[in-house]
Amino acid sequence: MGDERALASWLLAERRAIEAALARALGARRPAAASAEAEALRRLRSYAVAALVHGAQASPALDGVAAEPARVEPLLRAWLDACAEVAGSRAAAVRAALEPALARFAHALRGSEGARRAGGVPVRSSRRAVPAAIDRVADPFLAIETDTGRIADANPAAAALLGARREEIVGRSAFDFVPEACREALWSELDAVAEAGEARRFATRLCAPDGRPIALDARATRWSTRQRTLALLVARPTDEGDAPLA
Known part of the structure; x- marks a missing residue:
């Protein structure tokens, strides 16, 4: 070997x-x-x-x-x-x-x-996970912890896309907003970002709290600190026919 x-x-x-x-x-x-x-x-x-x-x-x-x-x-x-x-x-x-x-x-x-304490919930931090300049990014932006799937940060465009306030989505699992059929594929993309440092582009879906499906063209890159690794995901809504979805 x-x-x-x-x-x-x-x-x-x-x-x-x-x-x-x-x-x-x-x-x-x-x-x-x-x-x-x-x-x-x-x-x-x-x-x-x-x-x-x-x-x-x-x-x-x-x-x-x-x-x-x-x-x-x-x-x-x-x-x-x-x-x-x-x-x-x-x-x-x-x-x-x-x-x-x-x-x-x-x-x-x-x-x-x-x-x-199996089943316990970690304490959230009020600090921004990534610089607040993401708020000026026009496309929806999510910072997702690659090991837990939790949303560490989001910009106003992402909150608007999901029809929620930023405070309502940060700290939740990203998979709360992902249809069951797309979850395994998204985990694989997060793993690739975390383990191999690959920049990724892929198609996926989100599901807004009101049940509205959202087809996305997503790009993800790795951003690491000493404490954790994040997948920085910039997503652009697409028509259903634009690309095959994961």
Whole structure:
């Protein structure tokens, strides 16, 4: 399999294949895209790459993960099995390389504040997540936390698009405004922004609180601080026929 950096690159390149193998293995047990268990799996994927590149000094980012370890740990093993399946003849080497990261992640999850208060809600900050200059952006703009899916910031155009005040959408899950059929595809786009640093352009839908569907042409880029990684999403409403929607 090569060195650990090569394995990290392989995990990123094969992300979709691993997700597909995991979905097949879990079947009906697959967690919903916006669930705490699915969030923990996304954190594991990001941590596994960081641990391979940086070694034991990399720490799992578990802020805001309110998942019960007993429900998550079987999913972590299933993810490792999916990696091994995709690796084929290199399965044993992949397992051996990823086992330490998996064990550290599971240990950190068991001791996390979120595990102790599973179902708790993190305290919101009143500070702007990104510079207030976004308010002058004409197109709808959302800053979305890539690990939780929460809306960290929004401009007036985004609030107007959704027919709500900015204060009513900041702090909520972006997936509260995304139809169920589009959620998995949007999570995949956020993962690509967070894990590979890719600038993305894609079509998706939102759903306003009044039930009005909104077709969008979206562009997303990564913006990172020491505390978190955001997907900066600029969206332009389109006609339904302009592009195939995720």
